[in-house]
Amino acid sequence: MSLADLPPLREALAEHGLLARKAFGQHFLLDLNITRKIARLAAFEPGQRVIEVGPGPGGLTRALLEAGARVTAIEKDARFAPLLASLSAAAPDAFILVIGDALIADEAALAAGEPAHIVANLPYNVGTPLLIKWLTGPWRPASMTLMFQKEVAERIIAPVDGQAYGRLAVIAQATCEAQVVMDVPARAFTPPPKVDSAVVRLTPLAERPSDARLDALQTLTAAAFGQRRKMLRASLKALGGETLIEAAGLDPQARAETVDVSGFLRLADAWLAAR
Ligand code: SAM
Numbered sequence: 001m002s003l004a005d006l007p008p009l010r011e012a013l014a015e016h017g018l019l020a021r022k023a024f025g026q027h028f029l030l031d032l033n034i035t036r037k038i039a040r041l042a043a044f045e046p047g048q049r050v051i052e053v054g055p056g057p058g059g060l061t062r063a064l065l066e067a068g069a070r071v072t073a074i075e076k077d078a079r080f081a082p083l084l085a086s087l088s089a090a091a092p093d094a095f096i097l098v099i100g101d102a103l104i105a106d107e108a109a110l111a112a113g114e115p116a117h118i119v120a121n122l123p124y125n126v127g128t129p130l131l132i133k134w135l136t137g138p139w140r141p142a143s144m145t146l147m148f149q150k151e152v153a154e155r156i157i158a159p160v161d162g163q164a165y166g167r168l169a170v171i172a173q174a175t176c177e178a179q180v181v182m183d184v185p186a187r188a189f190t191p192p193p194k195v196d197s198a199v200v201r202l203t204p205l206a207e208r209p210s211d212a213r214l215d216a217l218q219t220l221t222a223a224a225f226g227q228r229r230k231m232l233r234a235s236l237k238a239l240g241g242e243t244l245i246e247a248a249g250l251d252p253q254a255r256a257e258t259v260d261v262s263g264f265l266r267l268a269d270a271w272l273a274a275r
Pocket of ligand 1: 026027029054055057058059060075076100101102121123
C-alpha cells in the first residue's frame with residue numbers, strides 16, 4: 001500500500017474505534033489540505049529528518065511523508081500504534097514511531113544523530129514546556145514549525161512593550177527568529193478546541209547565547225516578569241537590583257515589559273559577571 005492508498009483519516013479512526021481524549025490534548029487535523037500546507041511551511045528538504053510530536057491519527061505525518069521527510073514520531077497515547085502501523089507499511093523506510101513522552105524524550109536519540117526539524121500540532125497542555133525545552137536544551141533543532149493556541153503564538157512573537165511580551169518572547173527571540181505563518185480556526189480541528197490556533201515557525205539564530213547566558217536569562221526573566229508591575233530594581237532586588245540595572249546600561253525606572261531582548265541579555269551578562 002502507498003501513502004495515496006491510505007483510507008481517509010475519519011475512516012481510519014472509526015475502523016480502530018478511536019475517540020479523542022481530553023487528557024492528552026487531542027484535537028485532530030483531519031483535512032489533508034491543512035496538514036499539507038503546514039508541511040510546506042515547514043520548508044524542509046526531501047530526505048531530511050523531521051521529528052513529529054503527537055502524530056495521533058497521522059494526518060500531519062502523512063503530509064510530512066508525502067513531502068519527502070524521514071519522520072520519527074513520538075506519541076504518548078499507545079492506542080494510536082495500530083493505526084499508525086499503516087504508515088510504516090506505506091512508507092517503510094521513512095517512518096519510525098516511538099511510544100513515549102516528548103517532555104522527557106532525548107531528541108538527539110530520536111534524530112539518530114542527524115540534524116532534524118521539529119514539526120507538530122502540539123498538545124495545548126504541554127506546548128509551552130516543550131518549546132522551552134527545545135529553545136534552551138542541549139539538543140538544537142534545525143527549525144521548528146509548531147501549532148499553538150493563538151494566545152501562546154502571540155506571546156512567542158510579541159514585541160517589547162506589547163501586552164503579550166514576557167518570558168516566552170524574550171527566550172524565544174534571544175534564540176530564534178520567530179514568525180506566525182498560518183492562522184487556524186478552532187473549527188478546523190476534530191473535536192474543535194475552545195480557542196483558535198496559529199502555526200509559528202522558529203529558525204534558530206546562527207549564534208545562540210551560551211548555556212550560562214540562557215540559564216541567567218531564565219532566572220532573570222522569571223524574577224522580572226513574576227512581578228511585572230514593579231520596577232526592575234525592585235523585582236530584581238535579590239539578584240543585584242540597582243547595581244545590575246546600572247551595569248546593564250538600563251534606565252533605573254525600567255519595568256520588565258519595557259526592556260527589549262538585548263537589554264535582558266545585557267542583564268544576564270551583568271549578573272554572570274557579578275557572580
Ligand atoms: N498530530 C495530530 C493531528 O494533527 O491531528 C494530533 C495532534 S493533537 C493536538 C496532540 C497529540 O499529541 C495527540 O495525539 C496526543 O496524544 C499527543 N501527546 C500529548 N501529550 C504528549 C506528550 N507528552 N508526548 C508525546 N505526545 C503527546
